[in-house]
Amino acid sequence: MYASEIRLEGKVGLVEFCSFEDSLHPCSNAILSANKYIRKMKGGSQSILVRANDGRHYVVKMTDNPIGPNLLANEHMGSLVAKAVGLPVAEARGICLSDSFIDSHPDLWFELPSGVRRPDKGMHFGSLFVGQTSGPDRPTEYISPSRVSMITNREVFLGMYLLDVWANHQDNRQAIFRRSSTNAQEVCFIDHGHMFGGPEWNFKENPASALHLERAVYNDLWQDEQVTSWISRFQTIIPGVLASIIPSMANEWYTGDLNELQRTLIDRLLRLQKLVNADAERTWHLSQQKSIDESPRLSDLGIRELRTPETRSAFHRTRATA
Ligand SMILES: Nc1ncnc2c1ncn2[C@@H]1O[C@H](COP(=O)(O)OP(=O)(O)OP(=O)(O)O)[C@@H](O)[C@H]1O
Numbered sequence: 650m651y652a653s654e655i656r657l658e659g660k661v662g663l664v665e666f667c668s669f670e671d672s673l674h675p676c677s678n679a680i681l682s683a684n685k686y687i688r689k690m691k692g693g694s695q696s697i698l699v700r701a702n703d704g705r706h707y708v709v710k711m712t713d714n715p716i717g718p719n720l721l722a723n724e725h726m727g728s729l730v731a732k733a734v735g736l737p738v739a740e741a742r743g744i745c746l747s748d749s750f751i752d753s754h755p756d757l758w759f760e761l762p763s764g765v766r767r768p769d770k771g772m773h774f775g776s777l778f779v780g781q782t783s784g785p786d787r788p789t790e791y792i793s794p795s796r797v798s799m800i801t802n803r804e805v806f807l808g809m810y811l812l813d814v815w816a817n818h819q820d821n822r823q824a825i826f827r828r829s830s831t832n833a834q835e836v837c838f839i840d841h842g843h844m845f846g847g848p849e850w851n852f853k854e855n856p857a858s859a860l861h862l863e864r865a866v867y868n869d870l871w872q873d874e875q876v877t878s879w880i881s882r883f884q885t886i887i888p889g890v891l892a893s894i895i896p897s898m899a900n901e902w903y904t905g906d907l908n909e910l911q912r913t914l915i916d917r918l919l920r921l922q923k924l925v926n927a928d929a930e931r932t933w934h935l936s937q938q939k940s941i942d943e944s945p946r947l948s949d950l951g952i953r954e955l956r957t958p959e960t961r962s963a964f965h966r967t968r969a970t971a
């Protein structure tokens with residue numbers, strides 16, 4: 650039994666994990682199989698939308714996809730770690746594609762410069778589709794700055810940014826926005842394939858890469874106490890989660906050295922406050938350089954600039970006296 654207390658914005662909740670092997674791990678008896686092919690999704694990994702035998706829809710990323718060897722392991726670890734620390738992510742499941750399913754739907758085969766390649770049968774990574782797959786309530790990845798204030802759980806963007814710094818996410822943070830009946834928006838994070846140094850597990854600093862493209866989502870979120878609180882939560886929860894996930898990772902989902910990855914991630918966890926300071930600082934410098942020739946636009950500003958007015962002026966005072 651693994652349990653951890655979560656404190657966020659003054660709220661306290663209890664997240665419990667009976668066992669990752671039993672309930673969350675896709676290699677468990679929770680594996681589903683695809684029984685209806687819907688369509689190919691956009692994007693480099695050439696994922697597909699299927700309906701599984703639980704009647705729900707999943708975006709499936711397949712082993713041997715064109716993006717890279719550790720993509721599925723990253724998706725899996727990213728989903729479980731984010732969920733464990735209390736961030737909203739699409740549910741992860743193992744989805745089996747049979748030979749007959751693959752043969753009956755040549756549309757789902759990989760299209761490569763060298764020609765078409767048939768995916769392998771077996772267990773692939775499924776991300777539970779967020780919202781409706783068709784119709785007016787289809788979710789969107791785009792949010793306009795004017796609608797940002799309608800995101801009911803917007804504070805999670807700070808937590809996700811910090812988690813992505815830890816995980817050395819090499820791509821922009823993707824999110825799905827789902828509209829509720831009251832026209833409010835709820836965010837759910839997707840696409841963790843470029844976390845953990847990217848699909849090659851090649852850790853390199855890449856300032857601002859982990860931010861969502863619409864920087865207005867971070868407006869006024871940065872507060873030092875919240876940053877400290879997220880980091881200490883990560884340091885409490887993540888080691889146990891990694892220790893649970895890594896030994897049971899499906900062999901087909903990675904080619905790199907998982908133990909080495911685990912050591913790197915634990916080391917980054919211990920240094921996370923420094924990594925975050927460095928990333929936020931570099932992001933800020935980058936945005937300053939960018940804005941020399943341009944009038945500053947919100948989307949050009951770094952994460953530190955997205956503090957509340959009070960903390961922002963404190964930050965400038967600190968810089969001025971440094
Ligand atoms: N759980 C989900 N619910 C709804 N839509 C999803 C989900 N997961 C992925 N998608 C959609 O599927 C498409 C591909 O997803 P994703 O970005 O994860 O793949 P990708 O191959 O990394 O694409 P890209 O290279 O463009 O980032 C996107 O349009 C995304 O919005």
Ligand SMILES: [Mg+2]
Pocket residue numbers: 692823840
């Ligand atoms: Mg993507």
